[in-house]
Amino acid sequence: MKLISIAAIGAISTxxxxxxxxxxxxxxxxxxxxxxxxxxxxxxxxPKNPMTAAKVELGKKLYxxxxxxxxxxxxxxxxxxxxxxxxxxxxxxxxxxxTANPHHLNSPTVYNSVLNAVQFWxxxxxxxxxxxxxxxQAGPEMAAPKELVVERVTSIPxxxxxxxxxxxxxxxxxxxxxxxxxxxxxxxxxxxxxxDEFMNGKDAALSKAEKDGLKTFIDxxxxxxxxxxxxxxxxxxxxxxxxxxxxxxGDFKGDANGMVKAPTLRNIEETAPYFHNGQIWSLQDxxxxxxxxxxxxxxxxxxxxxxxxxxxxLTGTKPAITYPILPPSTNTxxxxxxx
Amino acid sequence: MKLISIAAIGAISTxxxxxxxxxxxxxxxxxxxxxxxxxxxxxxxxPKNPMTAAKVELGKKLYxxxxxxxxxxxxxxxxxxxxxxxxxxxxxxxxxxxTANPHHLNSPTVYNSVLNAVQFWxxxxxxxxxxxxxxxQAGPEMAAPKELVVERVTSIPxxxxxxxxxxxxxxxxxxxxxxxxxxxxxxxxxxxxxxDEFMNGKDAALSKAEKDGLKTFIDxxxxxxxxxxxxxxxxxxxxxxxxxxxxxxGDFKGDANGMVKAPTLRNIEETAPYFHNGQIWSLQDxxxxxxxxxxxxxxxxxxxxxxxxxxxxLTGTKPAITYPILPPSTNTxxxxxxx
Numbered sequence: 001m002k003l004i005s006i007a008a009i010g011a012i013s014t015x016x017x018x019x020x021x022x023x024x025x026x027x028x029x030x031x032x033x034x035x036x037x038x039x040x041x042x043x044x045x046x047p048k049n050p051m052t053a054a055k056v057e058l059g060k061k062l063y064x065x066x067x068x069x070x071x072x073x074x075x076x077x078x079x080x081x082x083x084x085x086x087x088x089x090x091x092x093x094x095x096x097x098x099t100a101n102p103h104h105l106n107s108p109t110v111y112n113s114v115l116n117a118v119q120f121w122x123x124x125x126x127x128x129x130x131x132x133x134x135x136x137q138a139g140p141e142m143a144a145p146k147e148l149v150v151e152r153v154t155s156i157p158x159x160x161x162x163x164x165x166x167x168x169x170x171x172x173x174x175x176x177x178x179x180x181x182x183x184x185x186x187x188x189x190x191x192x193x194x195x196d197e198f199m200n201g202k203d204a205a206l207s208k209a210e211k212d213g214l215k216t217f218i219d220x221x222x223x224x225x226x227x228x229x230x231x232x233x234x235x236x237x238x239x240x241x242x243x244x245x246x247x248x249x250g251d252f253k254g255d256a257n258g259m260v261k262a263p264t265l266r267n268i269e270e271t272a273p274y275f276h277n278g279q280i281w282s283l284q285d286x287x288x289x290x291x292x293x294x295x296x297x298x299x300x301x302x303x304x305x306x307x308x309x310x311x312x313x314l315t316g317t318k319p320a321i322t323y324p325i326l327p328p329s330t331n332t333x334x335x336x337x338x339x
Numbered sequence: 340m341k342l343i344s345i346a347a348i349g350a351i352s353t354x355x356x357x358x359x360x361x362x363x364x365x366x367x368x369x370x371x372x373x374x375x376x377x378x379x380x381x382x383x384x385x386p387k388n389p390m391t392a393a394k395v396e397l398g399k400k401l402y403x404x405x406x407x408x409x410x411x412x413x414x415x416x417x418x419x420x421x422x423x424x425x426x427x428x429x430x431x432x433x434x435x436x437x438t439a440n441p442h443h444l445n446s447p448t449v450y451n452s453v454l455n456a457v458q459f460w461x462x463x464x465x466x467x468x469x470x471x472x473x474x475x476q477a478g479p480e481m482a483a484p485k486e487l488v489v490e491r492v493t494s495i496p497x498x499x500x501x502x503x504x505x506x507x508x509x510x511x512x513x514x515x516x517x518x519x520x521x522x523x524x525x526x527x528x529x530x531x532x533x534x535d536e537f538m539n540g541k542d543a544a545l546s547k548a549e550k551d552g553l554k555t556f557i558d559x560x561x562x563x564x565x566x567x568x569x570x571x572x573x574x575x576x577x578x579x580x581x582x583x584x585x586x587x588x589g590d591f592k593g594d595a596n597g598m599v600k601a602p603t604l605r606n607i608e609e610t611a612p613y614f615h616n617g618q619i620w621s622l623q624d625x626x627x628x629x630x631x632x633x634x635x636x637x638x639x640x641x642x643x644x645x646x647x648x649x650x651x652x653l654t655g656t657k658p659a660i661t662y663p664i665l666p667p668s669t670n671t672x673x674x675x676x677x678x
Contacts, residue, residue, distance in 0.1 A: 064422055072428055078412075083403055083665045089411055090677045098437035100678055270667040282670050323660040326422045328609040331621050338429045339439055 021211055025199060028218045029227035032199030033115075033192045033316075043229070044114045044187045046129070051184055054166040059185025061162070061324045062178060067152045069142035070096055072336030076135070076182060079107040082321055085270025086111035086189065091278030092250070095135075096143035104250030106278030111318070112266045114187045116233035121276045122255040123235045129176075129183035136179065146175035151334050153178055158327030191266060191316025195231075198313075206313055213310025216303050221295045222287075225262040231314060232266075235259040241296030245289055246279035266314045283308050360550055364538060367557045368566035371538030372454075372531045372655075382568070383453045383526045385468070390523055393505040398524025400501070400663045401517060406491045408481035409435055411675030415474070415521060418446040421660055424609025425450035425528065430617030431589070434474075435482035443589030445617030450657070451605045453526045455572035460615045461594040462574045468515075468522030475518065485514035490673050492517055497666030530605060530655025534570075537652075545652055552649025555642050560634045561626075564601040570653060571605075574598040580635030584628055585618035605653045622647050 034040045045051045062068060066075040074095060079088045086109035088094075093101040105121055113119065119131035135141040136149060144152075153159050154173050163171045163181075171177065195214075197205035206214065217223060226232040238260040239247070254260040260276060273279065274286040284304040291299035299307070373379045384390045401407060405414040413434060418427045425448035427433075432440040444460055452458065458470035474480040475488060483491075492498050493512050502510045505520065534553075536544035545553065556562060565571040577599040578586070593599040599615060612618065613625040623643040630638035638646070 066420070066423075067428070071433075073417075073433060081405070083663050084405075085667065089406070089668065090675045092678065094410075094412060094677055272668060281674065318664050321662040323662045324422050325657050328424065329428065329611060335620065336429045338433055339431065 028223035031229045032196040035200045055184045058162045059181040062182050070144045071338035074142050080110035085267045087271045095141035099140035103252045104277045109271050111189050112264050115230035128186045129180040132179035132182040155333040156327050193316035195313045209309045210313045213306040216306045230264040232262045232264040236262045242292045244293045249277045269312045367562035370568045371535040374539045394523045397501045398520040401521050409483045410677035419449035424606045426610045430612050434480035438479035442591045443616045448610050450528050454569035467525045468519040471518040471521040494672040495666050532653050532655035534652045548648045549652045552645040555645045569603040571601045571603040575601045581631045583632045588616045608651045
């Protein structure tokens, strides 16, 4: 009925349809990345450690610096590749000496991770500054003891200077400060998309097919977990209706209550394979599996394709990153432990 | 005597001293990267496949794309990191499934490699377009069969479009074309330094200490092998005077005639560890070892420090690289073979 009336009334009713869908999306708890710079900054900044250009630039260097790993070959960007949707495109993260994640966990995207309520698949970390400490130290990831990271960084005079510039002459460059600075950079990695334009009132930002997909997404119940500004990023019960097809891959059981972080769906077309253990490669298959596992419904091919069409509108504009020229090691820099 | 006359006559004789040193450097065969853009382009371009913005941009994406490796985890940039002097900072290259280079060979810098007479430590490749084919396929490096690379690239519509934009609608996207396009990007990676300014006539571009170092460099005979625009990059006999201290590390014997490529000294302060097998970490130690091995002389601490001071003036300005956003894989993209 609605479609017929649109065809009859033309342009005006298209706007009306959009407005209704917009209301539906808002009612479902879906929110845009703010258009207003100040509002966005308020959202992503940490008032306890306000973002500055010096901190962000230093954080970017550290993010890309493989010397933060034991081998000096793995950087944050290795698994959270900013050119590949902020992830690595393999099912389980692979780290130091090619060790796969022992729980077969998939690297989540770093893009928009500031919008997550909590970090890691089991939500054990409250924010990015805390999260960044984990993979640097973890044996199967970057495998670097805190002391080694501090020694490497402080052996490089240009880094010491940049820390002073960022935090003042008396800065104490400890492991926490290094991880915090990486976190500040990561806070900047938000990717506004056409979906946000739509939610911010530009009806024409989404095509008819994408709007249909959004409607299907809402109607099927996907927004129950994938909502907020992150379109996901909160802890949710998992396998509510049915067992996940690949539950046997890895031993991950979620947090103490069996809750699992529903990932952001922003840039989802760029971050296959899907699920905590990266076992589903096709986005449509992932949509169908979620229908079964979480909603107890069968999502047919047409609806899965429609939802996928909408999800692709969540692919956002990435901040332009100038690849950093890292300051050279010195004779006192601890050598790579790579072989 | 010379130093005293400089002190006496002042500014004019400083220029005179510079001119003399400049003549010495020219006579020793040392040449600058041309200041003139057209002249530079003539030097780095391949007339058989002229450089265009579309080819360079596509080549950059391919250079940074780990999907060109079997695992989808290793890109050209992994071992030739543009943020780390164009190298990896470990003694032997480490590739697919953490395999070390079987000959314990060190990754040479990609910066200014277009200025090399030949590519690889044994000079077996005539140019970058040919060179790029090697590591992609090599088992201990990116380990990707040609067919896999072509399948990965051609499964991604955005890449196919970019190839058409770069080479015309009828382009045949084969392995050679992919490697060639990477080569075109690599041709752009030249890094003019203060040394070049000096050689191009700006006497004040080098400090007194750097000029002294350049003079020592020439007087000791270093420029015998490290000359031309690359300040190295040609095949040379190795161990002329004495056996290299770490000759036993690895089985590398050079080319059929025992010749080894003298590496470029541009950005040398950023590319430790040194020598074909990456066994010397300190630049001064490397200078002394070369004195012994190649020149049959003892370079004392003072002279080694002086030469090092000059060599640091070869650290050049890197082209600004915007980190590429890579086009996403599709359902037909061959999966990573990582685990």
